[in-house]
Amino acid sequence: MGHNELHDVAFPLHREQRLQEPPYRRSIQMNSIAILGAGPAGAWTALTLLKKFPGHRILLIEKEDVPGGITASFQWKGMIFDYGSHRLHPATSPDILRQVRDLLGDHLLKRPRHGRIILEGRLVAFPLKPADLLFKLPPSFSAGVILDTLGSPFRSSGGKTFREVLEGGLGKTVSRRFYFPYSEKLWGLKPEELSPVQAQKRIASSSLGSMIRKALSSLTGKNEGYFFYPAEGFGEITGKAVEKAVSEGVTFMPDSSLLSIERTADNSSWKLVMENGSSLKADFVFSTLPINTLAKAMNPKPPEQIMEAAGKIEYRSMVFCYLELKGARYTEFDAHYFPAKNLCFSRMSEPKIYRNTRKPPCRTGLCFEIPCSQTDEVWHMGSSEIAEKVLQDLASAGLPEPDVTDCTVKRKSNIYPVYDLSFRENTAPLESWASSLEGLVTFGRQGLFVHDNTHHTIEVGMAAANCLETDLSWNEKLWRKHLEEFKSHVVAD
Template identity: 30%
Template sequence: MSTLRNGFNSIAILGGGPAGLATGWALEELGHTDYTIFEKSSVHGGNARTVRFGDFKYDTGPHRFHARHPEATRLVSGLLGPDLQEVNAPARIYWEGRFVDFPLRPLQILKSGGLGFAVKAATDLVTARIRSRNAAPPEDFQTYAYNWFGKTIAGTFLVPFSERLWGLPGPQLSPDIAGRRLPGFSVAGIIKETLFGSKKSDHLEGRFLYPRKGYGQISDKMAEKLSPGRLAYSQRIVGLETNRDRITSVSVKTGGEVRTVSPEAVISTLPITIIARMMDPQPPQEVLDAADKLQFRDVVLVALFIDQESISDAAVTYFQNPKYEFTRAHEPRNRSRDMSPQGKTSLVIEYPCFRTEDIWERDEKSIVDNLVRDLDQMGLIKGSRVFASDVHKMRDAYPVYSKGYKETSDIIKSYLSQFKNLWTLGRGGSFFYGHVHDFVTDGFSTAEGVRAYLNQPAGVGV
């Protein structure tokens, strides 16, 4: 083990995904260039990168940038300029051989299911709303979904899909997984659509911003803002040494060599579960137990390259039927024509899983063959037109919001907060299912906090 002098990187940023890159960019803006971003892979961007396959490009998920946060939009717009384009493409659900809009449009769902389904769904919805009016706030997602949408709609669409997506039964999931995706399906909504009709734009989050060269262009542009040599690849963090209320050293493995750096400040975007387990001395048992309880969902991505110009106009398609292992697909060219060569298209399909499941280790050819067969049988593609495929695996893609996850994650966060020179952010570092617009602003606020810490007089806060 070799030790590098402290000045090598007075600020160590762990992880070269969007949160880590944004923090490095922000430090540059503040005049701090004595930092190093340690990225374990050979590329930056984390789970929000764009993969190249011949003349094709595809993102590691159907990412989109919504202009909901003015500061993040200003920063990213400044980065990309005219390459940040507005896209208008709908989302949809494949349900029993047909497509319905997502988020759910009340009258469309009721009409598509037939008279019997419509009556049962409407009755369940009204009954659920009446019964839940004075009920205590639901403690699990299944109860939330039943209370809000009724058992017919919730049991057909929301609960089964969420169970496949998150890998846990509905009663074990937190209501927080609903996020902003489910509002809109209501008694009032049904009445409004019945009497006045409705435009798709009233329901679908189909209008968003997207980089011309793929979502990874955001990370690429942030990386260009860094001083030369500040982004170090193939650097795996294997240990953190602590002394009282400070991180005193970081152990980094490159190839077969482990070396240590002694930064003044550490900014981690790694999963908090990993950070807790690699600390020396070990955290209290309560913290380690909490790290064992929290889960992250992994994803197997399959990209199919197809000899036809287009499959649909949808930004993303969700698959409701539990018989399928995959949950959603997106066609990259519907976000930007630069993602596919002229006359051809691609389809990227997601298999959420845990690394302990069969799909993670399954033979790639078997995955692709079964997928092409299923999509062909659905009528979504012609299997004979698929001329190539690519499989990409993502570890710790997003945190699982199980019941009690807040209390459990707070145990770890509380422990980590005692270290005055440690900051955590990003999906893994905050155990928060956030997006790039969140991480860009978090990176800038974190950089401000680090600057304040480094600029305080000697002995203050130490």
């Protein structure tokens, strides 16, 4: 199996165009606002700031050579791939959906959800449907679901761990035979080692009743039976947002990884130094960087207690294995979910189905998501070795053997924040340290250490921009109000 170079990414601006006249070589007279990170949060902060601060220089600073963060797409072997399955969920607010439509036009496709889960060796629709829970799974599973439903009025809700909350809400069967192995694979901890907050954030159906109601509404096509997806890959959403921001005056700085940040000598602004040697001044900084990256970049170093907390919070990493296959399609399903712990991947997706395309006619591609920590063996394995492991596990899962012609692997850190039982003891001091910094706010998935969807982080990015007053003072009261509202965000898979 060969290993091909990844081709250029799906970002519309030409590289030369983006790199012309780096802003740090020009003298800066205007007030500057810097946004760190060009994922969806940073992109929408830029778009919102443009309207409010027409006379200011707005700099969008990104470590990678393209915008998008985790939501970016790239091309490989003439096909477009994402970093794992990404969908714009129907829960997206009408305002954000309108903005995305304005950016993408008819490129924003409405697609039916058509996924499957391999549960105890059986293939059933995902999101789960009540009829499948009762009739398509092993009899002991179905009987367990019936007993759990009957017993639900007698179970106590809430609890001190992820395990207690789930078993109280969903009962033992769905919890132990689906959610617990799946969550252990995703976050690397046993259900009793995870905080109950993980359940509030990640499990959209907190009781069997609500799971059944959601499933029924998807059957009637009212709610979750569809999703939105851009014709050129999920990265088109943020790519187009940044393209618009640049066309209206934002300076996009790719390949610029923040190395250090400090107050200027007169304490009037921030000095940002990048790993590529460039530096710039900013009157206000919006940071969507991982909060521990920000703490480590701060000069002088934050107090020891803060550095200790920054060292203790943990983000899960992910290895993405991409396969090129012969044949127009591998399956008719967009994604397959694999909770079983003996299989290395948690999900497999086929981008051609998301994009509703027949091109290329005789080839297709698959993406496998392998959640891991950077001390795991899989993080260090070579592409072919990972592909072999994936193929072995695919066979154990009972799926057909794909006719593989090539493979490639990508790795990303900061994929999922891990909510262990003591995560609040570390995030609380970090948050209060960050909020004590004048002229800087930290937000977005990484900055707030939250599980979220793209539509949530877009909302957070717009809200952050709106909290900066025209005199560049920060409206902390309004921001606190928004932070409370964001707590209600629940992630859809």
